[in-house]
Amino acid sequence: MQYMLLIYVDPQTYAGVTEEQLQTEMAEYYAFGPSLRERGIEVSGEGLQGIETATTLRVRDGQALITDGPFAETKEHLGGFYLIDVANLDEAIEVARRIPDVRRGSVEIRPVMVYN
Amino acid sequence: MPATSDAIERALREDTGRVLAILIAAFGDIDLAEDALQEALLVAVERWPAGGLPDNPAAWLVTVARRKAFDRLRRDRTLAEKMPLLADLATDPFDDPAAMDDTPIPDERLKLVFTCCHPALALEARVALTLRLLGGLDTAEIARAFLVATPAMNQRLTRAKAKIRAAGIPYEVPPLTAVPERLDGVLHVLYLIFNEGYAATSGDAHIRADLCAEALRLAATLVDLLDARPELGPQPEAMGLLALLRLHDSRRAARLDAAGDIILLEDQDRRLWNRAAIDAGLSLLDRALALRRPGPYQIQAAIAALHARAATAADTDWQQIAALYDALRRVAPTPVVELNRAVAVGMARGPLAGLAQLQRPELAAALDGYHWYHAAVADFLRRAGYRPEARAAYVRALSLCDNRAEQIFLARRIAETS
Numbered sequence: 001m002q003y004m005l006l007i008y009v010d011p012q013t014y015a016g017v018t019e020e021q022l023q024t025e026m027a028e029y030y031a032f033g034p035s036l037r038e039r040g041i042e043v044s045g046e047g048l049q050g051i052e053t054a055t056t057l058r059v060r061d062g063q064a065l066i067t068d069g070p071f072a073e074t075k076e077h078l079g080g081f082y083l084i085d086v087a088n089l090d091e092a093i094e095v096a097r098r099i100p101d102v103r104r105g106s107v108e109i110r111p112v113m114v115y116n
Numbered sequence: 117m118p119a120t121s122d123a124i125e126r127a128l129r130e131d132t133g134r135v136l137a138i139l140i141a142a143f144g145d146i147d148l149a150e151d152a153l154q155e156a157l158l159v160a161v162e163r164w165p166a167g168g169l170p171d172n173p174a175a176w177l178v179t180v181a182r183r184k185a186f187d188r189l190r191r192d193r194t195l196a197e198k199m200p201l202l203a204d205l206a207t208d209p210f211d212d213p214a215a216m217d218d219t220p221i222p223d224e225r226l227k228l229v230f231t232c233c234h235p236a237l238a239l240e241a242r243v244a245l246t247l248r249l250l251g252g253l254d255t256a257e258i259a260r261a262f263l264v265a266t267p268a269m270n271q272r273l274t275r276a277k278a279k280i281r282a283a284g285i286p287y288e289v290p291p292l293t294a295v296p297e298r299l300d301g302v303l304h305v306l307y308l309i310f311n312e313g314y315a316a317t318s319g320d321a322h323i324r325a326d327l328c329a330e331a332l333r334l335a336a337t338l339v340d341l342l343d344a345r346p347e348l349g350p351q352p353e354a355m356g357l358l359a360l361l362r363l364h365d366s367r368r369a370a371r372l373d374a375a376g377d378i379i380l381l382e383d384q385d386r387r388l389w390n391r392a393a394i395d396a397g398l399s400l401l402d403r404a405l406a407l408r409r410p411g412p413y414q415i416q417a418a419i420a421a422l423h424a425r426a427a428t429a430a431d432t433d434w435q436q437i438a439a440l441y442d443a444l445r446r447v448a449p450t451p452v453v454e455l456n457r458a459v460a461v462g463m464a465r466g467p468l469a470g471l472a473q474l475q476r477p478e479l480a481a482a483l484d485g486y487h488w489y490h491a492a493v494a495d496f497l498r499r500a501g502y503r504p505e506a507r508a509a510y511v512r513a514l515s516l517c518d519n520r521a522e523q524i525f526l527a528r529r530i531a532e533t534s
Contacts, residue, residue, distance in 0.1 A: 090288065
Protein backbone atom coordinates (compact mmCIF):
# COMPACT_ATOMS: atom_id res chain seq x y z
CA MET A 1 0.00 0.00 0.00
CA GLN A 2 1.10 3.54 -0.64
CA TYR A 3 1.03 6.02 2.21
CA MET A 4 1.63 9.76 2.14
CA LEU A 5 3.51 10.93 5.22
CA LEU A 6 2.72 14.63 5.66
CA ILE A 7 5.12 16.44 7.96
CA TYR A 8 3.62 19.33 9.93
CA VAL A 9 5.78 21.63 12.04
CA ASP A 10 5.16 24.85 13.94
CA PRO A 11 7.98 27.18 12.81
CA GLN A 12 7.92 28.77 16.29
CA THR A 13 9.41 25.57 17.67
CA TYR A 14 12.60 26.30 15.72
CA ALA A 15 13.18 29.40 17.82
CA GLY A 16 16.01 28.71 20.23
CA VAL A 17 17.29 25.70 18.28
CA THR A 18 21.05 26.06 17.94
CA GLU A 19 22.89 25.92 14.63
CA GLU A 20 24.54 22.74 15.83
CA GLN A 21 21.19 21.05 16.54
CA LEU A 22 19.94 22.07 13.10
CA GLN A 23 23.03 20.55 11.49
CA THR A 24 22.47 17.30 13.37
CA GLU A 25 18.86 17.21 12.22
CA MET A 26 19.76 17.92 8.61
CA ALA A 27 22.27 15.08 8.78
CA GLU A 28 19.47 12.84 10.06
CA TYR A 29 17.31 13.82 7.08
CA TYR A 30 20.19 13.19 4.66
CA ALA A 31 20.53 9.69 6.09
CA PHE A 32 16.78 9.04 6.29
CA GLY A 33 15.91 9.46 2.59
CA PRO A 34 18.58 7.05 1.31
CA SER A 35 17.64 4.52 4.01
CA LEU A 36 14.12 4.41 2.53
CA ARG A 37 15.50 4.07 -0.99
CA GLU A 38 17.76 1.23 0.11
CA ARG A 39 14.75 -0.63 1.49
CA GLY A 40 12.98 0.08 -1.80
CA ILE A 41 9.96 1.66 -0.10
CA GLU A 42 10.33 5.31 -1.09
CA VAL A 43 8.21 6.52 -4.00
CA SER A 44 9.15 10.16 -3.51
CA GLY A 45 9.79 12.76 -0.86
CA GLU A 46 10.53 16.45 -0.68
CA GLY A 47 10.85 19.30 1.75
CA LEU A 48 8.78 22.41 1.05
CA GLN A 49 9.77 26.05 1.34
CA GLY A 50 8.12 28.09 4.07
CA ILE A 51 4.50 29.33 4.01
CA GLU A 52 5.72 32.87 3.36
CA THR A 53 6.37 31.55 -0.18
CA ALA A 54 2.92 29.97 -0.51
CA THR A 55 0.25 31.08 -2.98
CA THR A 56 -3.31 29.80 -2.76
CA LEU A 57 -5.61 29.56 -5.77
CA ARG A 58 -9.38 29.07 -5.85
CA VAL A 59 -11.55 29.10 -8.96
CA ARG A 60 -15.23 30.00 -8.43
CA ASP A 61 -17.65 30.48 -11.32
CA GLY A 62 -14.67 30.40 -13.66
CA GLN A 63 -12.97 33.24 -11.81
CA ALA A 64 -9.51 32.66 -10.41
CA LEU A 65 -8.91 34.01 -6.94
CA ILE A 66 -5.24 34.10 -6.09
CA THR A 67 -4.16 34.94 -2.56
CA ASP A 68 -0.93 35.21 -0.67
CA GLY A 69 -0.30 32.58 1.98
CA PRO A 70 -1.33 28.99 2.79
CA PHE A 71 -4.90 27.66 2.36
CA ALA A 72 -5.56 27.87 6.09
CA GLU A 73 -3.91 29.77 8.90
CA THR A 74 -2.74 27.08 11.30
CA LYS A 75 0.12 26.97 13.74
CA GLU A 76 1.58 23.84 12.23
CA HIS A 77 2.50 24.08 8.56
CA LEU A 78 2.98 21.38 5.99
CA GLY A 79 6.76 21.32 5.70
CA GLY A 80 7.42 18.26 3.57
CA PHE A 81 6.31 14.79 2.65
CA TYR A 82 7.37 11.27 1.86
CA LEU A 83 5.36 8.97 -0.35
CA ILE A 84 6.18 5.39 0.61
CA ASP A 85 5.07 1.94 -0.44
CA VAL A 86 4.87 -0.54 2.46
CA ALA A 87 2.74 -3.53 3.47
CA ASN A 88 0.50 -1.94 6.09
CA LEU A 89 -0.16 0.91 8.52
CA ASP A 90 2.21 -0.48 11.17
CA GLU A 91 5.09 -0.36 8.71
CA ALA A 92 4.11 3.18 7.70
CA ILE A 93 4.08 4.19 11.39
CA GLU A 94 7.49 2.60 11.84
CA VAL A 95 8.85 4.72 8.97
CA ALA A 96 7.10 7.92 10.13
CA ARG A 97 8.53 7.45 13.58
CA ARG A 98 12.03 7.97 12.22
CA ILE A 99 11.30 11.28 10.49
CA PRO A 100 13.36 13.78 12.51
CA ASP A 101 10.60 16.43 12.70
CA VAL A 102 8.10 14.01 14.26
CA ARG A 103 9.73 14.84 17.61
CA ARG A 104 8.89 18.52 17.17
CA GLY A 105 5.71 18.50 15.06
CA SER A 106 3.36 15.81 13.74
CA VAL A 107 3.28 13.41 10.85
CA GLU A 108 -0.10 12.67 9.32
CA ILE A 109 -0.26 9.27 7.67
CA ARG A 110 -2.74 9.03 4.79
CA PRO A 111 -3.31 5.94 2.66
CA VAL A 112 -3.26 6.81 -1.02
CA MET A 113 -6.49 6.24 -2.94
CA VAL A 114 -6.41 3.27 -5.30
CA TYR A 115 -8.35 3.63 -8.58
CA ASN A 116 -9.35 0.57 -10.52
CA MET B 117 -24.21 -39.78 18.17
CA PRO B 118 -26.71 -36.93 18.33
CA ALA B 119 -25.48 -33.89 20.23
CA THR B 120 -27.41 -32.17 23.00
CA SER B 121 -28.14 -28.48 22.59
CA ASP B 122 -25.96 -27.82 25.66
CA ALA B 123 -22.95 -29.51 24.10
CA ILE B 124 -23.51 -27.62 20.87
CA GLU B 125 -23.85 -24.30 22.62
CA ARG B 126 -20.67 -24.93 24.61
CA ALA B 127 -18.71 -25.88 21.50
CA LEU B 128 -19.92 -22.81 19.67
CA ARG B 129 -19.15 -20.48 22.56
CA GLU B 130 -15.64 -21.86 22.96
CA ASP B 131 -14.79 -21.98 19.31
CA THR B 132 -16.37 -19.07 17.47
CA GLY B 133 -13.83 -16.50 18.73
CA ARG B 134 -10.89 -18.61 17.57
CA VAL B 135 -12.58 -19.47 14.28
CA LEU B 136 -13.44 -15.85 13.52
CA ALA B 137 -9.83 -14.79 14.20
CA ILE B 138 -8.54 -17.47 11.80
CA LEU B 139 -10.98 -16.42 9.10
CA ILE B 140 -10.14 -12.72 9.46
CA ALA B 141 -6.41 -13.44 9.32
CA ALA B 142 -6.91 -15.69 6.28
CA PHE B 143 -9.26 -13.42 4.31
CA GLY B 144 -7.92 -10.04 5.46
CA ASP B 145 -11.54 -8.93 5.43
CA ILE B 146 -13.63 -8.72 8.59
CA ASP B 147 -17.05 -8.51 6.93
CA LEU B 148 -16.40 -11.50 4.69
CA ALA B 149 -15.13 -13.47 7.69
CA GLU B 150 -18.15 -12.57 9.83
CA ASP B 151 -20.63 -13.45 7.07
CA ALA B 152 -18.89 -16.72 6.28
CA LEU B 153 -18.81 -17.70 9.95
CA GLN B 154 -22.50 -16.83 10.29
CA GLU B 155 -23.34 -19.14 7.41
CA ALA B 156 -21.16 -21.90 8.82
CA LEU B 157 -22.89 -21.57 12.20
CA LEU B 158 -26.28 -21.97 10.51
CA VAL B 159 -25.07 -25.21 8.92
CA ALA B 160 -23.73 -26.37 12.30
CA VAL B 161 -26.98 -25.67 14.11
CA GLU B 162 -28.82 -27.57 11.37
CA ARG B 163 -26.53 -30.61 11.25
CA TRP B 164 -24.99 -31.14 14.64
CA PRO B 165 -28.14 -32.01 16.64
CA ALA B 166 -28.80 -35.13 14.54
CA GLY B 167 -25.34 -35.86 13.14
CA GLY B 168 -23.41 -35.25 16.34
CA LEU B 169 -20.52 -32.90 17.12
CA PRO B 170 -17.50 -33.23 14.83
CA ASP B 171 -14.32 -34.33 16.63
CA ASN B 172 -12.79 -30.94 16.03
CA PRO B 173 -15.68 -28.45 15.87
CA ALA B 174 -13.37 -25.45 15.33
CA ALA B 175 -11.64 -27.03 12.33
CA TRP B 176 -15.05 -28.07 10.99
CA LEU B 177 -16.32 -24.50 11.27
CA VAL B 178 -13.19 -23.11 9.58
CA THR B 179 -13.59 -25.52 6.66
CA VAL B 180 -17.28 -24.82 6.15
CA ALA B 181 -16.79 -21.05 6.53
CA ARG B 182 -13.99 -21.07 3.97
CA ARG B 183 -16.21 -22.91 1.50
CA LYS B 184 -19.00 -20.40 2.15
CA ALA B 185 -16.57 -17.52 1.55
CA PHE B 186 -15.36 -19.24 -1.60
CA ASP B 187 -18.95 -19.60 -2.87
CA ARG B 188 -19.68 -16.01 -2.06
CA LEU B 189 -16.58 -14.71 -3.84
CA ARG B 190 -17.36 -16.84 -6.88
CA ARG B 191 -20.77 -15.17 -7.11
CA ASP B 192 -19.33 -11.77 -6.36
CA ARG B 193 -18.99 -9.36 -9.25
CA THR B 194 -15.73 -8.02 -7.76
CA LEU B 195 -14.29 -11.48 -8.30
CA ALA B 196 -11.39 -10.19 -10.34
CA GLU B 197 -9.87 -8.13 -7.53
CA LYS B 198 -10.17 -10.98 -5.09
CA MET B 199 -8.36 -13.51 -7.28
CA PRO B 200 -5.37 -13.89 -4.95
CA LEU B 201 -7.71 -14.50 -2.04
CA LEU B 202 -9.67 -16.99 -4.09
CA ALA B 203 -6.53 -18.90 -4.98
CA ASP B 204 -5.62 -18.95 -1.31
CA LEU B 205 -9.03 -20.29 -0.34
CA ALA B 206 -8.85 -22.95 -3.01
CA THR B 207 -5.74 -24.46 -1.39
CA ASP B 208 -7.59 -24.90 1.87
CA PRO B 209 -5.41 -26.95 4.24
CA PHE B 210 -8.58 -28.15 5.94
CA ASP B 211 -10.13 -29.33 2.69
CA ASP B 212 -9.34 -32.95 3.35
CA PRO B 213 -12.11 -34.06 5.73
CA ALA B 214 -10.04 -36.96 7.01
CA ALA B 215 -7.11 -34.72 7.97
CA MET B 216 -9.42 -32.07 9.36
CA ASP B 217 -10.20 -33.74 12.64
CA ASP B 218 -6.66 -34.05 13.91
CA THR B 219 -5.16 -30.89 12.45
CA PRO B 220 -4.63 -28.50 15.33
CA ILE B 221 -5.90 -25.11 14.23
CA PRO B 222 -3.63 -22.15 14.95
CA ASP B 223 -4.81 -19.58 17.47
CA GLU B 224 -4.92 -16.28 15.62
CA ARG B 225 -6.69 -14.29 18.34
CA LEU B 226 -3.57 -12.43 19.47
CA LYS B 227 -3.29 -10.85 16.01
CA LEU B 228 -6.92 -9.82 16.18
CA VAL B 229 -6.45 -8.33 19.66
CA PHE B 230 -3.82 -5.98 18.27
CA THR B 231 -6.01 -5.11 15.28
CA CYS B 232 -9.08 -4.32 17.40
CA CYS B 233 -7.05 -2.27 19.88
CA HIS B 234 -4.99 -0.46 17.26
CA PRO B 235 -4.26 3.12 18.41
CA ALA B 236 -5.20 4.40 14.93
CA LEU B 237 -8.83 3.63 15.87
CA ALA B 238 -10.86 5.87 18.18
CA LEU B 239 -10.97 4.51 21.73
CA GLU B 240 -14.71 3.86 21.71
CA ALA B 241 -14.34 2.02 18.39
CA ARG B 242 -11.60 -0.15 19.89
CA VAL B 243 -13.82 -1.06 22.82
CA ALA B 244 -16.76 -1.91 20.54
CA LEU B 245 -14.65 -3.92 18.07
CA THR B 246 -12.99 -5.90 20.84
CA LEU B 247 -16.35 -6.84 22.33
CA ARG B 248 -17.77 -7.70 18.91
CA LEU B 249 -14.92 -9.63 17.31
CA LEU B 250 -13.17 -11.12 20.34
CA GLY B 251 -15.96 -11.16 22.90
CA GLY B 252 -18.60 -12.37 20.47
CA LEU B 253 -21.22 -9.89 21.71
CA ASP B 254 -23.68 -8.81 19.08
CA THR B 255 -24.15 -5.18 18.10
CA ALA B 256 -27.39 -4.79 20.08
CA GLU B 257 -25.76 -6.13 23.25
CA ILE B 258 -22.81 -3.73 22.95
CA ALA B 259 -25.20 -0.86 22.26
CA ARG B 260 -27.22 -1.69 25.40
CA ALA B 261 -24.06 -1.95 27.50
CA PHE B 262 -22.94 1.52 26.46
CA LEU B 263 -26.42 3.08 26.45
CA VAL B 264 -26.19 3.84 22.75
CA ALA B 265 -28.90 3.15 20.16
CA THR B 266 -28.23 0.02 18.12
CA PRO B 267 -28.02 1.85 14.75
CA ALA B 268 -25.46 4.26 16.23
CA MET B 269 -23.36 1.36 17.54
CA ASN B 270 -23.71 -0.39 14.21
CA GLN B 271 -22.41 2.72 12.48
CA ARG B 272 -19.50 2.95 14.93
CA LEU B 273 -18.51 -0.64 14.13
CA THR B 274 -18.97 -0.17 10.39
CA ARG B 275 -16.77 2.93 10.40
CA ALA B 276 -14.08 1.17 12.42
CA LYS B 277 -14.05 -1.78 10.03
CA ALA B 278 -13.90 0.60 7.07
CA LYS B 279 -10.89 2.36 8.58
CA ILE B 280 -9.13 -0.94 9.19
CA ARG B 281 -9.61 -1.80 5.53
CA ALA B 282 -8.84 1.62 4.03
CA ALA B 283 -5.90 2.56 6.26
CA GLY B 284 -4.31 -0.88 6.04
CA ILE B 285 -4.35 -1.70 9.75
CA PRO B 286 -2.72 -5.14 9.74
CA TYR B 287 -3.80 -8.44 11.29
CA GLU B 288 -0.47 -9.04 12.91
CA VAL B 289 1.29 -9.18 16.21
CA PRO B 290 3.37 -5.98 16.10
CA PRO B 291 7.16 -6.21 15.79
CA LEU B 292 8.92 -7.19 19.00
CA THR B 293 10.12 -3.66 19.74
CA ALA B 294 6.56 -2.29 19.51
CA VAL B 295 4.89 -4.99 21.62
CA PRO B 296 5.18 -3.37 25.09
CA GLU B 297 3.84 -0.03 23.84
CA ARG B 298 1.02 -1.56 21.84
CA LEU B 299 0.18 -3.99 24.62
CA ASP B 300 -0.42 -1.01 26.92
CA GLY B 301 -3.17 0.08 24.54
CA VAL B 302 -4.72 -3.40 24.59
CA LEU B 303 -4.69 -3.52 28.40
CA HIS B 304 -6.29 -0.08 28.51
CA VAL B 305 -9.20 -1.27 26.35
CA LEU B 306 -9.79 -4.32 28.56
CA TYR B 307 -9.59 -2.17 31.69
CA LEU B 308 -12.16 0.26 30.24
CA ILE B 309 -14.53 -2.58 29.40
CA PHE B 310 -14.27 -3.90 32.95
CA ASN B 311 -14.73 -0.46 34.50
CA GLU B 312 -17.74 0.24 32.37
CA GLY B 313 -19.31 -2.90 33.81
CA TYR B 314 -18.06 -2.33 37.35
CA ALA B 315 -18.32 1.37 38.10
CA ALA B 316 -21.49 2.38 36.33
CA THR B 317 -24.59 0.85 37.84
CA SER B 318 -26.99 2.61 35.52
CA GLY B 319 -28.46 0.94 32.48
CA ASP B 320 -29.14 -2.74 32.13
CA ALA B 321 -27.52 -4.28 35.23
CA HIS B 322 -27.36 -7.74 33.73
CA ILE B 323 -25.45 -6.58 30.65
CA ARG B 324 -23.14 -4.58 32.92
CA ALA B 325 -22.16 -7.71 34.84
CA ASP B 326 -21.59 -9.36 31.46
CA LEU B 327 -19.08 -6.65 30.59
CA CYS B 328 -17.02 -7.47 33.69
CA ALA B 329 -17.16 -11.16 32.88
CA GLU B 330 -16.20 -10.45 29.28
CA ALA B 331 -13.25 -8.23 30.27
CA LEU B 332 -12.05 -10.95 32.65
CA ARG B 333 -12.38 -13.64 30.01
CA LEU B 334 -10.55 -11.51 27.43
CA ALA B 335 -7.76 -10.63 29.88
CA ALA B 336 -7.34 -14.31 30.80
CA THR B 337 -7.25 -15.24 27.10
CA LEU B 338 -4.67 -12.53 26.47
CA VAL B 339 -2.42 -13.82 29.26
CA ASP B 340 -2.73 -17.36 27.86
CA LEU B 341 -1.98 -16.18 24.33
CA LEU B 342 1.08 -14.27 25.51
CA ASP B 343 2.23 -17.29 27.54
CA ALA B 344 2.06 -19.30 24.33
CA ARG B 345 4.44 -16.83 22.65
CA PRO B 346 7.57 -16.88 24.84
CA GLU B 347 9.58 -15.13 22.11
CA LEU B 348 7.64 -11.95 22.92
CA GLY B 349 9.06 -12.07 26.43
CA PRO B 350 7.12 -12.14 29.71
CA GLN B 351 4.47 -9.42 30.01
CA PRO B 352 3.99 -8.72 33.74
CA GLU B 353 1.55 -5.85 33.13
CA ALA B 354 -0.88 -8.17 31.33
CA MET B 355 -0.75 -10.49 34.35
CA GLY B 356 -1.08 -7.46 36.61
CA LEU B 357 -4.25 -6.36 34.84
CA LEU B 358 -5.79 -9.82 35.06
CA ALA B 359 -4.88 -9.98 38.77
CA LEU B 360 -6.43 -6.55 39.32
CA LEU B 361 -9.66 -7.51 37.56
CA ARG B 362 -9.91 -10.80 39.49
CA LEU B 363 -9.39 -9.01 42.81
CA HIS B 364 -11.98 -6.32 42.01
CA ASP B 365 -14.43 -8.87 40.72
CA SER B 366 -14.03 -10.97 43.87
CA ARG B 367 -15.97 -8.28 45.77
CA ARG B 368 -18.90 -8.16 43.37
CA ALA B 369 -21.41 -9.98 45.61
CA ALA B 370 -20.62 -7.62 48.52
CA ARG B 371 -20.71 -4.32 46.65
CA LEU B 372 -24.45 -3.70 46.44
CA ASP B 373 -27.19 -4.31 48.95
CA ALA B 374 -30.51 -6.00 48.17
CA ALA B 375 -31.91 -2.69 46.88
CA GLY B 376 -28.94 -2.24 44.55
CA ASP B 377 -27.42 0.53 46.69
CA ILE B 378 -23.65 0.88 47.02
CA ILE B 379 -21.88 -0.59 50.05
CA LEU B 380 -18.46 0.98 50.62
CA LEU B 381 -15.42 -1.24 50.96
CA GLU B 382 -15.16 -0.67 54.71
CA ASP B 383 -18.81 -1.64 55.26
CA GLN B 384 -18.82 -4.73 53.05
CA ASP B 385 -19.47 -8.20 54.43
CA ARG B 386 -16.11 -9.76 53.64
CA ARG B 387 -17.53 -13.27 53.91
CA LEU B 388 -19.23 -12.55 50.58
CA TRP B 389 -15.90 -11.99 48.85
CA ASN B 390 -15.03 -14.73 46.41
CA ARG B 391 -12.01 -16.50 47.97
CA ALA B 392 -11.20 -18.50 44.82
CA ALA B 393 -11.05 -15.31 42.75
CA ILE B 394 -8.87 -13.64 45.41
CA ASP B 395 -6.46 -16.59 45.51
CA ALA B 396 -6.24 -16.65 41.71
CA GLY B 397 -5.59 -12.90 41.67
CA LEU B 398 -2.95 -13.07 44.40
CA SER B 399 -0.98 -15.91 42.82
CA LEU B 400 -1.07 -14.21 39.44
CA LEU B 401 0.16 -10.98 41.03
CA ASP B 402 3.02 -12.86 42.71
CA ARG B 403 4.01 -14.30 39.33
CA ALA B 404 3.98 -10.81 37.78
CA LEU B 405 5.89 -9.12 40.60
CA ALA B 406 8.57 -11.82 40.51
CA LEU B 407 9.50 -10.54 37.03
CA ARG B 408 10.58 -7.26 38.67
CA ARG B 409 9.15 -4.96 36.01
CA PRO B 410 6.43 -3.12 37.92
CA GLY B 411 3.86 -0.97 36.14
CA PRO B 412 0.55 0.74 36.90
CA TYR B 413 -1.62 -2.40 36.69
CA GLN B 414 0.65 -4.41 38.96
CA ILE B 415 0.71 -1.58 41.50
CA GLN B 416 -3.07 -1.23 41.44
CA ALA B 417 -3.37 -5.00 41.81
CA ALA B 418 -1.00 -4.84 44.80
CA ILE B 419 -3.28 -2.23 46.38
CA ALA B 420 -6.35 -4.39 45.71
CA ALA B 421 -4.42 -7.33 47.20
CA LEU B 422 -3.86 -5.46 50.48
CA HIS B 423 -7.62 -4.88 50.74
CA ALA B 424 -8.27 -8.52 49.88
CA ARG B 425 -5.84 -9.74 52.56
CA ALA B 426 -7.34 -7.60 55.35
CA ALA B 427 -9.67 -9.76 57.46
CA THR B 428 -11.62 -6.69 58.58
CA ALA B 429 -11.68 -3.09 57.37
CA ALA B 430 -9.78 -2.07 60.53
CA ASP B 431 -6.97 -4.49 59.63
CA THR B 432 -6.28 -2.70 56.32
CA ASP B 433 -2.61 -1.75 55.97
CA TRP B 434 -3.23 1.87 54.91
CA GLN B 435 0.44 2.83 55.39
CA GLN B 436 1.44 0.28 52.77
CA ILE B 437 -1.44 1.34 50.50
CA ALA B 438 -0.35 4.99 50.72
CA ALA B 439 3.20 3.91 49.84
CA LEU B 440 1.88 2.00 46.80
CA TYR B 441 -0.06 5.08 45.69
CA ASP B 442 3.22 7.01 45.93
CA ALA B 443 4.72 4.48 43.53
CA LEU B 444 1.64 4.63 41.30
CA ARG B 445 1.72 8.40 40.99
CA ARG B 446 5.33 8.22 39.85
CA VAL B 447 4.33 6.05 36.86
CA ALA B 448 0.78 7.39 36.38
CA PRO B 449 0.59 10.96 37.66
CA THR B 450 -3.15 11.67 37.25
CA PRO B 451 -5.44 13.69 39.54
CA VAL B 452 -7.55 10.60 40.28
CA VAL B 453 -4.45 8.74 41.49
CA GLU B 454 -3.64 11.78 43.66
CA LEU B 455 -7.18 11.64 45.06
CA ASN B 456 -6.84 7.96 45.97
CA ARG B 457 -3.45 8.58 47.47
CA ALA B 458 -4.84 11.41 49.61
CA VAL B 459 -7.60 9.09 50.83
CA ALA B 460 -5.04 6.42 51.76
CA VAL B 461 -2.92 9.00 53.60
CA GLY B 462 -6.00 10.11 55.52
CA MET B 463 -6.88 6.55 56.43
CA ALA B 464 -3.30 5.92 57.56
CA ARG B 465 -2.64 9.15 59.47
CA GLY B 466 -6.06 10.54 60.32
CA PRO B 467 -8.76 12.63 58.61
CA LEU B 468 -6.93 15.96 59.01
CA ALA B 469 -3.84 14.59 57.22
CA GLY B 470 -6.14 13.39 54.45
CA LEU B 471 -7.87 16.77 54.22
CA ALA B 472 -4.53 18.56 53.99
CA GLN B 473 -3.66 16.41 50.97
CA LEU B 474 -7.08 16.79 49.35
CA GLN B 475 -7.20 20.56 49.79
CA ARG B 476 -3.93 21.20 47.98
CA PRO B 477 -4.95 23.94 45.52
CA GLU B 478 -3.78 22.17 42.35
CA LEU B 479 -5.70 19.01 43.26
CA ALA B 480 -8.81 20.95 44.28
CA ALA B 481 -8.71 22.81 40.97
CA ALA B 482 -8.15 19.69 38.87
CA LEU B 483 -10.96 17.71 40.49
CA ASP B 484 -13.52 20.42 41.26
CA GLY B 485 -16.00 18.91 38.80
CA TYR B 486 -15.55 15.32 40.01
CA HIS B 487 -18.16 14.15 42.52
CA TRP B 488 -15.91 11.57 44.20
CA TYR B 489 -13.45 14.32 45.08
CA HIS B 490 -16.11 16.23 47.04
CA ALA B 491 -17.36 12.98 48.54
CA ALA B 492 -13.82 12.23 49.80
CA VAL B 493 -13.47 15.72 51.28
CA ALA B 494 -16.89 15.31 52.90
CA ASP B 495 -15.95 11.95 54.31
CA PHE B 496 -12.84 13.26 56.09
CA LEU B 497 -14.74 16.32 57.36
CA ARG B 498 -17.38 13.94 58.76
CA ARG B 499 -14.75 11.73 60.41
CA ALA B 500 -13.06 14.82 61.88
CA GLY B 501 -16.38 15.97 63.35
CA TYR B 502 -17.08 18.95 61.06
CA ARG B 503 -20.68 17.99 60.29
CA PRO B 504 -22.05 21.16 58.62
CA GLU B 505 -18.95 21.43 56.40
CA ALA B 506 -19.20 17.72 55.61
CA ARG B 507 -22.85 18.11 54.68
CA ALA B 508 -22.06 21.01 52.32
CA ALA B 509 -19.40 18.93 50.57
CA TYR B 510 -21.80 15.96 50.22
CA VAL B 511 -24.37 18.34 48.69
CA ARG B 512 -21.76 19.55 46.23
CA ALA B 513 -20.87 15.94 45.37
CA LEU B 514 -24.54 15.07 44.82
CA SER B 515 -25.01 18.04 42.50
CA LEU B 516 -22.19 16.70 40.27
CA CYS B 517 -23.23 13.04 40.31
CA ASP B 518 -25.37 11.48 37.59
CA ASN B 519 -25.25 7.85 38.60
CA ARG B 520 -28.40 6.71 40.43
CA ALA B 521 -26.82 4.28 42.90
CA GLU B 522 -24.19 6.85 43.83
CA GLN B 523 -26.83 9.56 44.20
CA ILE B 524 -28.72 7.39 46.68
CA PHE B 525 -25.51 6.81 48.64
CA LEU B 526 -24.70 10.55 48.78
CA ALA B 527 -28.29 11.45 49.76
CA ARG B 528 -28.01 9.00 52.65
CA ARG B 529 -24.79 10.68 53.82
CA ILE B 530 -26.44 14.10 53.60
CA ALA B 531 -29.27 12.86 55.80
CA GLU B 532 -26.75 11.41 58.28
CA THR B 533 -24.85 14.70 58.58
CA SER B 534 -27.93 16.94 58.80
